[in-house]
Amino acid sequence: MATTRSYWPRGSTTLAAFVIASIALLFAFAPARRAAASRQGLALSAPLPDRVPPGVVLRVGDPVTRWVFEHNGWDKKVPFRIEWAEITGGPEVTEAFHAGALDVGFGASVPPIHAIWMGIPVRIIAFREYADRVSRQAYVFGIAPKAHIRTLADLRGKRIAFSPSQVQAQVVIETLKAAGIRRDEVTLVELSSNIGGDVYTNALASGSIDAAPIRAEVVAQHYIRDFGPRGARLLKHPPFRDDGANVYVPETALADPGKAAALRVFARYWGLAQAWINDHPEELARGYFVEKRGLPIDDARVMAAYYSDVAVPRNWAGAIAYQQAAIDTLAPETKHPRFDAATLFDRRFETIAGDGASPSPGWPQGKS
Known part of the structure; x- marks a missing residue:
């Protein structure tokens, strides 16, 4: 009988069990940490700090971005330390946010919305979409x-x-x-x-x-x-959008001035990473999907194409409309309250990832 092939990394079953167990241990303490963070720290309306103090760590769950950062040495250029987590799906990101085990997650339209419905305040700090949004479906x-x-x-x-x-x-x-x-x-x-x-x-x-x-x-x-x-x-499926993807973070991370400053830098490098992938799909296919994930080269090229040919807009009007459509579609079906999608977005970050995707000459070798 034919069998389907999984595209999880080698040994991921054990890793996934470890992550889930670690998250479970942290669950009991997460509400107290969130409550304490909400009583002090940087206001969401305050300007983003432009200097990252020593000792800041960002915990990021985005394996493809990790490879791009490490491949280009950007993880050594940023003025903070990144702890990478093998957490990829929306449900896993939500669980990790709930446990206080993750600062940055990556997901499509619904995971940030679902986090709000689960009582976990999050904000989107970067957004990407297919460059060809008319004919391409995810x-x-x-x-x-x-x-x-x-x-x-x-x-x-x-x-x-x-x-x-x-x-x-x-x-x-x-x-x-x-x-x-x-x-x-x-x-x-x-x-x-x-x-x-x-x-x-x-x-x-x-x-x-x-x-x-x-x-x-x-x-x-x-x-x-x-x-x-x-x-x-x-x-x-019928012609509606399914292509948007978000970088989103818990509000507790934004309330920490050091992490907020680090997120400002990270968002710009993330935009640069999207531009790099657009320009280097074969390098991503061979370096990440073949060497790291063990895919055959033909499959790796298809996967790299899925991640490439994307745009990082500097204006979020379309992104907000896209998220609002998801909210309006799912709220009545899942018995959750409708809310204004604009409240999902931290507009202080609106142009940052887009600026990174169109870097000035010499960046990021120069000042980050």
Whole structure:
């Protein structure tokens, strides 16, 4: 029988268990730390400090950015220390924020929203989107081999994977609305996807679900390669945006003047990292996805393409509208309150990552 391939790093099962156990130990103390931080420190309306004091540490969960930083030596140029964490998915970032174990997370539209709904105040400090937002989709629907689904209308009456804390939930709800299918006409099976996609594809292959939104690169390609002969197929979702991605942080990090100053520098380097990836997809494919993740070169190139050809806007009007659409879509479906997406964004950072993506001559070799 064909099997799907996971794109988690080697040995990640043990690492993931260690991270989860560590987070669990910190849970009991997190509320007290957040309460103490909220009573003192830098106001969210105050100008960002421009000097990083000695001894500042940022804990960052973004493995691709880590490789780019270390590959270019930027982790040695920044005036603070970075502790990198192998935490990638929205649910894991939310758990780490709750435990006070992470300062910087990376995720799509829904994870920052879900954090707010879980009572964890966060702010977005950087945003990226596909340069080609018209024809490019981040997700497609994987269809189970015996589901008898050939069009989106055929989703009616079917079992669909649904993860309320991830962007896949937005993809599902938007698709059902566009297809004229009511929520009570399908069965949403709550199932969190992992970064490798094999949770969803294994469920599809086993027939425990009929459809699931899966990433439209290696995950989708391998699903069809492995299960297409048995009747598996892919369907594109209707033309709505699923491409935005955020760097977001807990408000407690922004309340710390030293960390706030470090985040100001980090956001600019993160923007530079996006520009570097755009210009060096083959280097990312070979250096990160082949050497670090163990992917075959063809798969690595597809993954690198997923991370490249992105834009980092200096104006967040479109980003706010994108997040508002996600809030408006999911709030009634998940029984959470609607809120103003603008409150998710720390506008003090609005141009910083975009400036990094279009660096001045000599930067970052010069002053950071």
